[in-house]
Amino acid sequence: xxxxxxxxxxxxxxxxSTIAQSQNCFxxxxxxxxxxxxxxIVPGAVIYIKGTNISTFADAKGVYSFKNLCQGNxxxxxxxxxxxxxxxxxxxxxxxxxxxxxxxKDEHLQEVVVSGKKMIDVTQAKGILEGQALDQTRGQSLxxxxxGITGVTTLQTGSSISKPIIHGMHSNRVLILNNGIRQxxxxxxxxxxxxxxxxxxxKLTVIKGAAGVRYGSDAIAGxxxxxxxxxxxxxxxxxxxxxxxxxxGRMGVISGIAEGGLAQLKGFSWRVQGTYxxxxxxxxxxxxxxxxxxxxxxxxxxxxxxxxHYGSELFFSYFDTxxxxxxxxxxxxxxxxxxxxxxxxxxxxxxxxxxxxxxxxPNQDLAHHLLKLKSFAIAxxxxxxxxxxxxxxxxxxxxDVPRGNRNLNTLNFKLTTYTGELLLDHKPxxxxxxxxxxxxxxxQENLSSSYELxxxxxxxxxxxxxxxxxxxxxxxxxxxKNRWEFETGLRYDLRNAEAYGxxxxxxxxxxxxxxxxxxxxxxxxxxxxxxxxxxxNAALAWRAPNMNELFSDGxxxxxxxxxxxxxxxxxxxxxxxxxxANYTSxxxxxxxxxxLNFIDDFIYLKPxxxxxxxxxxxxxxxxxxAFDYTQVNARFAGIDLSANYLIxxxxxxxxxxSMVRAKDVLxxxxxxxxxxxxxxxxxKYDFKKxxxxxxxxxxxxxxxxxxxxxxxxxxxxxxxxxWKADAGFTIKKVSIGLSVSNAxxxxxxxxxxxxxxxxxxxxxxxxxxxxxxx
Numbered sequence: 001x002x003x004x005x006x007x008x009x010x011x012x013x014x015x016x017s018t019i020a021q022s023q024n025c026f027x028x029x030x031x032x033x034x035x036x037x038x039x040x041i042v043p044g045a046v047i048y049i050k051g052t053n054i055s056t057f058a059d060a061k062g063v064y065s066f067k068n069l070c071q072g073n074x075x076x077x078x079x080x081x082x083x084x085x086x087x088x089x090x091x092x093x094x095x096x097x098x099x100x101x102x103x104x105k106d107e108h109l110q111e112v113v114v115s116g117k118k119m120i121d122v123t124q125a126k127g128i129l130e131g132q133a134l135d136q137t138r139g140q141s142l143x144x145x146x147x148g149i150t151g152v153t154t155l156q157t158g159s160s161i162s163k164p165i166i167h168g169m170h171s172n173r174v175l176i177l178n179n180g181i182r183q184x185x186x187x188x189x190x191x192x193x194x195x196x197x198x199x200x201x202x203k204l205t206v207i208k209g210a211a212g213v214r215y216g217s218d219a220i221a222g223x224x225x226x227x228x229x230x231x232x233x234x235x236x237x238x239x240x241x242x243x244x245x246x247x248x249g250r251m252g253v254i255s256g257i258a259e260g261g262l263a264q265l266k267g268f269s270w271r272v273q274g275t276y277x278x279x280x281x282x283x284x285x286x287x288x289x290x291x292x293x294x295x296x297x298x299x300x301x302x303x304x305x306x307x308x309h310y311g312s313e314l315f316f317s318y319f320d321t322x323x324x325x326x327x328x329x330x331x332x333x334x335x336x337x338x339x340x341x342x343x344x345x346x347x348x349x350x351x352x353x354x355x356x357x358x359x360x361x362p363n364q365d366l367a368h369h370l371l372k373l374k375s376f377a378i379a380x381x382x383x384x385x386x387x388x389x390x391x392x393x394x395x396x397x398x399x400d401v402p403r404g405n406r407n408l409n410t411l412n413f414k415l416t417t418y419t420g421e422l423l424l425d426h427k428p429x430x431x432x433x434x435x436x437x438x439x440x441x442x443x444q445e446n447l448s449s450s451y452e453l454x455x456x457x458x459x460x461x462x463x464x465x466x467x468x469x470x471x472x473x474x475x476x477x478x479x480x481k482n483r484w485e486f487e488t489g490l491r492y493d494l495r496n497a498e499a500y501g502x503x504x505x506x507x508x509x510x511x512x513x514x515x516x517x518x519x520x521x522x523x524x525x526x527x528x529x530x531x532x533x534x535x536x537n538a539a540l541a542w543r544a545p546n547m548n549e550l551f552s553d554g555x556x557x558x559x560x561x562x563x564x565x566x567x568x569x570x571x572x573x574x575x576x577x578x579x580x581a582n583y584t585s586x587x588x589x590x591x592x593x594x595x596l597n598f599i600d601d602f603i604y605l606k607p608x609x610x611x612x613x614x615x616x617x618x619x620x621x622x623x624x625x626a627f628d629y630t631q632v633n634a635r636f637a638g639i640d641l642s643a644n645y646l647i648x649x650x651x652x653x654x655x656x657x658s659m660v661r662a663k664d665v666l667x668x669x670x671x672x673x674x675x676x677x678x679x680x681x682x683x684k685y686d687f688k689k690x691x692x693x694x695x696x697x698x699x700x701x702x703x704x705x706x707x708x709x710x711x712x713x714x715x716x717x718x719x720x721x722x723w724k725a726d727a728g729f730t731i732k733k734v735s736i737g738l739s740v741s742n743a744x745x746x747x748x749x750x751x752x753x754x755x756x757x758x759x760x761x762x763x764x765x766x767x768x769x770x771x772x773x774x
Contacts, residue, residue, distance in 0.1 A: 123523025139244030151640035157191030169221035195368035212519035212541035213489035251279030285747035435477035464501035602634035692729035
């Protein structure tokens with residue numbers, strides 16, 4: 001029986017072999033897919049045999065291949081998005097070569113949303129402002145817009161200047177990326193707001209916690225990313241026009257953006273954008289504040305050319321603004337200064353009966369230019385190379401109030417910055433490890449009007465001339481396995497600086513500094529299920545002292561303060577721990593993010609005190625509170641909490657809570673200028689038609705009770721509660737929004753407003769916004 005089975009098997013196999021040889025089922029069909037006329041390859045095109053389930057894709061070189069086909073007549077079909085379908089009959093008798101030449105085809109698609117995770121910072125807590133939430137802030141400054149993100153507050157100078165605070169820290173500890181470029185201006189000043197037009201952004205992202213490995217030293221508190229939309233890939237011209245009007249200050253804003261491509265040059269795209277803002281004196285609940293107007297003129301241009309394996313983008317932006325500084329903040333003598341601090345309302349000379357658009361002294365006048373060139377190329381065996389080069393020029397003028405015949409008391413800073421970065425997003429290693437490696441550098445030069453380069457002529461003007469050069473190398477890797485995602489990174493930075501000028505005793509100085517250190521990060525993300533995920537991150541970051549912290553010695557006009565630096569300051573070193581738990585279901589979402597940040601040699605501006613008595617400085621320009629840069633070991637700890645509950649299909653409630661605790665652990669004392677506890681509650685009704693909604697919000701800000709005795713010129717103000725209402729709807733291409741902030745016109749003072757010594761914060765403000773998309 002066994003012999004019969006063997007004989008039958010041999011017979012069957014021989015028969016199959018004979019049939020296969022007679023039909024020749026070992027034919028090969030291959031070719032190349034390219035565009036008609038220009039012969040540009042089309043990778044990813046789909047090629048299939050009609051009437052069968054046999055198909056393949058064109059590879060990165062546009063090549064496709066079928067093997068082991070039987071002889072016969074076939075219909076071969078090639079398809080690719082953006083091209084017309086091609087059908088070709090093929091008579092296959094042996095090996096056959098068939099190329100496809102595809103013609104362009106206009107596609108009219110509904111909106112397609114593609115979401116994914118970036119390769120970096122996947123283990124850190126983030127906050128994002130976009131869409132309707134971002135539209136509701138249009139017309140406000142960048143700092144004010146970011147207040148909608150939990151854990152972000154602002155440091156204010158009056159009601160027209162604000163800069164973002166993340167986890168209790170600001171200025172040079174918060175990096176701002178403007179269209180991917182590290183924003184470099186005179187950001188060390190408490191009243192130096194970011195020189196960025198928020199209308200450029202399609203999305204604002206806040207990375208909370210130390211991020212020094214990817215973005216370099218200084219990112220101790222976090223990173224703010226101002227992200228425009230990608231350049232268009234359509235030749236059609238489209239864009240939008242935004243207008244906004246505000247009752248307080250009688251301010252008006254108009255901004256427009258247009259973008260498109262060229263049919264004659266596939267892959268080319270362009271965008272132009274511009275904004276104009278004009279506002280007059282602002283009003284508190286009870287009085288106008290003299291000289292608090294604003295004027296702003298901005299524009300930007302972007303050009304891009306992108307193909308599958310290479311591309312470049314050129315971007316230029318210009319930001320120009322004039323900001324009035326409340327006239328009542330500059331006082332002539334010590335007695336008047338003390339009276340101004342103690343009085344509940346400013347002198348009548350500084351509270352006009354009607355608003356004015358005039359911007360007089362004291363004021364700020366500044367301009368910021370940014371030029372960026374970014375190019376990429378994909379190397380098949382390595383990954384994606386990206387080269388980014390940028391030049392920034394920042395010109396800041398700060399005008400003081402004239403005293404007698406002295407009218408030249410002006411701060412004049414000209415800062416030029418060159419930056420470059422070469423980045424490789426390498427191909428996955430072992431099919432599991434993905435990441436990037438890069439090198440970055442920066443050269444910066446600051447010139448003050450009282451100097452020629454390295455030739456001091458007269459006394460210093462608050463900060464000296466200086467030159468700074470930095471270089472850094474970094475490596476970030478990510479490993480993904482099942483529900484776990486791990487990320488680790490290491491960076492080394494070297495910074496050299498040289499400062500030169502004259503002391504008030506006309507003694508020339510020329511000081512050189514060299515700082516270097518490592519940054520590191522290690523974190524993990526665990527996805528429990530479709531509802532829960534957890535993130536943990538540990539990071540080491542550092543920051544070298546700025547020139548103002550080392551050399552300041554004079555009146556800072558915009559801040560209305562006398563500031564004194566310390567040449568012996570050492571770099572800050574931060575050890576940051578953060579955790580985030582996120583829950584999302586159909587009706588309820590929750591984010592809970594505690595953090596802990598130990599900072600050795602933390603540098604801060606402390607009110608000057610002698611024998612428990614706060615000091616002021618009387619100069620020929622008037623009397624000013626005195627502040628000294630000092631250094632302590634600090635501990636920052638806090639919680640960011642946000643929750644949203646869908647009560648019904650149309651009604652939802654949102655709660656946001658943030659708290660920060662900061663201490664000088666060396667002396668066991670609380671730090672000054674730390675945000676108070678904040679709770680924001682919002683009740684929203686969505687009409688589910690035309691995008692219509694209405695919401696009511698309340699912001700409850702507690703009194704800052706964690707302050708040391710005699711640590712400030714004025715005790716922290718009382719707690720306050722502000723109400724706000726918002727509404728909006730969209731009909732076809734027109735969106736309209738209405739808002740009322742401080743709806744009950746409350747008179748209050750914010751602890752983090754540097755001008756709380758002299759005046760109340762802004763009163764009721766009604767705003768209307770209109771957006772037309774075309």
